[in-house]
Amino acid sequence: MNDKYIFKSINTNKEKKSFKEFLRHQTNSEYGGYKIYDGSRNHLLQIPEELSELVFFLNKFQKKKSNFKSFLEIGFASGKTNTIFNRFFKFNQIVAVDNFACDINANDLFANVQRKKLILLCGSSSSKEIKNNLKKFSPFDLILIDGSHEYKDVINDINISTNLINNKGIIVMHDIYNKEYPGVGKAWSTLKKNKKFSFKEIVCKKYYFNCGFGIAIKRK
Numbered sequence: 365m366n367d368k369y370i371f372k373s374i375n376t377n378k379e380k381k382s383f384k385e386f387l388r389h390q391t392n393s394e395y396g397g398y399k400i401y402d403g404s405r406n407h408l409l410q411i412p413e414e415l416s417e418l419v420f421f422l423n424k425f426q427k428k429k430s431n432f433k434s435f436l437e438i439g440f441a442s443g444k445t446n447t448i449f450n451r452f453f454k455f456n457q458i459v460a461v462d463n464f465a466c467d468i469n470a471n472d473l474f475a476n477v478q479r480k481k482l483i484l485l486c487g488s489s490s491s492k493e494i495k496n497n498l499k500k501f502s503p504f505d506l507i508l509i510d511g512s513h514e515y516k517d518v519i520n521d522i523n524i525s526t527n528l529i530n531n532k533g534i535i536v537m538h539d540i541y542n543k544e545y546p547g548v549g550k551a552w553s554t555l556k557k558n559k560k561f562s563f564k565e566i567v568c569k570k571y572y573f574n575c576g577f578g579i580a581i582k583r584k
């Protein structure tokens with residue numbers, strides 16, 4: 365696919381800055397964006413500083429190591445972050461899981477399942493059926509955990525991810541500093557005890573909402 369309409373790559377600080385500015389237009393003001401919440405629920409659920417820094421980091425990482433070919437996202441919502449990742453990384457396969465328990469914008473969802481190599485599994489990541497299906501599509505080079513934010517569910521998603529991640533793969537967790545969901549931060553602290561990974565955090569605490577990315581890099 366040669367579709368470059370969001371961004372092709374971010375290799376320089378200048379490109380990162382302009383990508384961050386682009387993200388502000390997709391984001392509500394509580395997260396550091398330019399939009400007022402309008403009920404349409406088609407805004408980006410990310411802090412521009414954090415997402416631009418994450419994509420920059422992942423881009424550099426894959427240049428040094430190997431390309432991310434297979435991506436798993438637990439918690440797809442309407443798929444906006446998924447689409448942004450898909451612009452930067454040449455995935456051969458994207459698998460996403462969502463039980464669609466939250467309100468989403470149906471048009472946004474439809475737009476974000478198109479034009480990508482996506483397998484969308486509808487159901488809870490805690491269910492046996494979903495876990496068995498995920499095994500069939502594993503291993504994954506990159507995993508984003510952003511589904512249920514309850515402690516026991518996040519631990520479930522961490523267990524799935526540590527079992528299905530490729531050697532040299534990366535697990536990213538969203539909302540590790542979100543005060544509304546303390547279970548995520550607690551689960552992140554548990555993952556950080558796992559010696560098979562090294563860790564990094566990307567956090568911007570300037571806005572009304574805090575989110576924060578935790579990154580776990582599989583050691584060889």
Ligand SMILES: C[S@@+](CC[C@H](N)C(=O)[O-])C[C@H]1O[C@@H](n2cnc3c(N)ncnc32)[C@H](O)[C@@H]1O
Pocket residue numbers: 409410437438439440441442443444445446461462463464465466487488489490510511512513517
């Ligand atoms: C914060 S949203 C995900 C946002 C998305 N990653 C993005 O950046 O655009 C969390 C999503 O997880 C889903 N979810 C909640 N509990 C789940 C579960 N047990 N299994 C799968 N998905 C779940 C919700 O339906 C919701 O769409």
